[in-house]
Amino acid sequence: MPTPNFAAEAERIRQRVMDTLLGAFSELSEGLLIVDREARIVWMNEQYPHHLNIPDPAAVIGLPVEDVIPNSQMRSVVTTGRPIMLDIMDFGNESFVVMRLPVRDEAGEIIGGFGVVVFDDPRQLAPIVSRFQNLRHELADTRRKLDEARRTKYSFANFVGASPACLSVKDQARRAARASSPVLIIGETGTGKELLAQAIHSASPRAGAPFVAVNIAAIPETLLESEFFGVAPGAYTGADRKGRSGKFELAQGGTLFLDEIGDMSPSLQAKLLRALQEKEIEPVGSNRLISVDVRIIAATSRKLQQEVDEGRFRADLFYRLNVMTLQVPPLRERLDDLPIIAESLADSVARRLGEPPRSLAPRALAYLARHNWPGNVRELANVLERGLLMSDADSLEREDFERILPGLEARPANPPAGHPRTLEEVQQEAEREAILAAIAAAAGNKAQAARKLGISRASLYEKISALGIAGDL
Numbered sequence: 001m002p003t004p005n006f007a008a009e010a011e012r013i014r015q016r017v018m019d020t021l022l023g024a025f026s027e028l029s030e031g032l033l034i035v036d037r038e039a040r041i042v043w044m045n046e047q048y049p050h051h052l053n054i055p056d057p058a059a060v061i062g063l064p065v066e067d068v069i070p071n072s073q074m075r076s077v078v079t080t081g082r083p084i085m086l087d088i089m090d091f092g093n094e095s096f097v098v099m100r101l102p103v104r105d106e107a108g109e110i111i112g113g114f115g116v117v118v119f120d121d122p123r124q125l126a127p128i129v130s131r132f133q134n135l136r137h138e139l140a141d142t143r144r145k146l147d148e149a150r151r152t153k154y155s156f157a158n159f160v161g162a163s164p165a166c167l168s169v170k171d172q173a174r175r176a177a178r179a180s181s182p183v184l185i186i187g188e189t190g191t192g193k194e195l196l197a198q199a200i201h202s203a204s205p206r207a208g209a210p211f212v213a214v215n216i217a218a219i220p221e222t223l224l225e226s227e228f229f230g231v232a233p234g235a236y237t238g239a240d241r242k243g244r245s246g247k248f249e250l251a252q253g254g255t256l257f258l259d260e261i262g263d264m265s266p267s268l269q270a271k272l273l274r275a276l277q278e279k280e281i282e283p284v285g286s287n288r289l290i291s292v293d294v295r296i297i298a299a300t301s302r303k304l305q306q307e308v309d310e311g312r313f314r315a316d317l318f319y320r321l322n323v324m325t326l327q328v329p330p331l332r333e334r335l336d337d338l339p340i341i342a343e344s345l346a347d348s349v350a351r352r353l354g355e356p357p358r359s360l361a362p363r364a365l366a367y368l369a370r371h372n373w374p375g376n377v378r379e380l381a382n383v384l385e386r387g388l389l390m391s392d393a394d395s396l397e398r399e400d401f402e403r404i405l406p407g408l409e410a411r412p413a414n415p416p417a418g419h420p421r422t423l424e425e426v427q428q429e430a431e432r433e434a435i436l437a438a439i440a441a442a443a444g445n446k447a448q449a450a451r452k453l454g455i456s457r458a459s460l461y462e463k464i465s466a467l468g469i470a471g472d473l
């Protein structure tokens with residue numbers, strides 16, 4: 001229990017601190033500043049003008065604080081009434097550690113605020129300041145990389161191919177670039193859907209604004225809504241505490257590419273439809289609507305019309321997205337394009353690997369044309385990269401690819417599109433394609449592929465052996 005003596009002494013000390021604190025700060029601190037409730041400078045201690053390179057201290061009285069200290073946060077303190085207990089403030093080449101507090105009158109009304117430079121010599125705080133500066137540099141670097149990533153890499157020139165099917169897709173894509181309505185790109189995995197989406201964006205009037213891609217199949221369902229619409233400050237604890245912009249906001253003025261739209265859950269489909277109709281989004285945990293001006297390009301490797309017919313995809317969203325539709329043919333249906341795509345990919349892969357360029361022997365190309373290419377152009381790029389790494393010769397030969405894709409000579413050459421086949425052949429081909437595509441999409445994980453296909457792992461293995469596709473995996 002404090003004695004009466006102690007209580008009196010404590011009160012005396014408290015009173016003295018209250019009376020002299022500001023004076024002590026003023027003497028000890030290299031900077032003390034007082035502003036009124038409009039954030040105009042009311043007073044500064046003697047030392048501060050020297051640090052701020054102010055020749056005539058009297059001349060700054062009455063000026064808005066930012067006119068004198070551009071990075072000052074005093075206005076926020078007097079507007080919100082919230083103190084900023086510790087902050088690093090930059091001024092020219094110097095960094096000060098500062099504390100800012102609001103000042104209230106007897107009735108509790110804010111009448112102004114004061115800011116104190118707690119440390120003016122960053123050397124005293126070298127470890128903290130250098131960590132802060134490193135973090136800031138890392139942040140600037142990450143922002144720059146993000147901006148680069150949001151710029152498109154591809155234009156129509158990168159979509160290689162001269163087959164009638166390819167030329168027709170490119171032609172439609174060019175037309176889509178001139179329009180502003182949504183685009184739906186349908187095609188198997190690796191056929192170049194994202195490449196086309198980027199090319200459309202780069203040739204559109206939105207080219208100067210961001211291109212933001214979201215792969216719906218790659219993001220857990222529980223995170224998709226916040227990924228799309230953002231999070232309001234305070235809605236979550238932890239890393240999202242401060243709030244975060246969603247992909248819609250990040251794509252403001254530009255294009256949002258929604259890959260694997262067929263994988264979207266019904267509840268998110270409803271929210272996406274609302275966002276497209278109203279041109280407004282509501283971040284998670286907020287009741288504020290944000291206007292968005294975003295062009296949607298959606299892509300799917302599923303038969304979306306069938307998903308609609310079977311009730312898995314909303315018809316109204318489908319019609320909204322299906323305004324301009326591009327059907328990208330699989331590689332096996334435009335084998336005429338294989339040599340020119342392979343040449344172009346071999347060059348770019350060699351450049352990326354720092355390898356000398358190689359040619360592709362005609363027999364090698366003929367051998368590659370026998371493959372079914374369930375992973376399409378992406379798979380072709382991967383096979384060429386492996387071929388390049390395995391051989392030092394100037395020209396890649398059929399034998400190089402026999403090692404990577406064994407057993408193709410035993411298989412009949414791919415029939416030209418439209419070649420009549422028996423129903424059994426068609427069924428087997430469809431199963432073969434679905435299985436290879438599912439395994440490619442699951443990056444070789446058979447359990448995951450079986451789940452996607454809706455069959456057990458055992459029956460997946462049975463089918464792989466019955467269809468003779470083990471060599472393709």
Ligand SMILES: Nc1ncnc2c1ncn2[C@@H]1O[C@H](COP(=O)(O)OP(=O)(O)OP(=O)(O)O)[C@@H](O)[C@H]1O
Pocket residue numbers: 158159160161187188189190191192193194195196259299301341344377378381
């Ligand atoms: N016609 C083409 N010419 C040159 N490169 C192509 C072509 N089509 C696709 N590619 C290349 O193949 C790779 C896969 O393309 P992309 O990612 O656009 O396919 P996707 O259809 O979006 O695949 P997924 O559905 O799996 O996301 C990329 O490296 C792309 O540059």
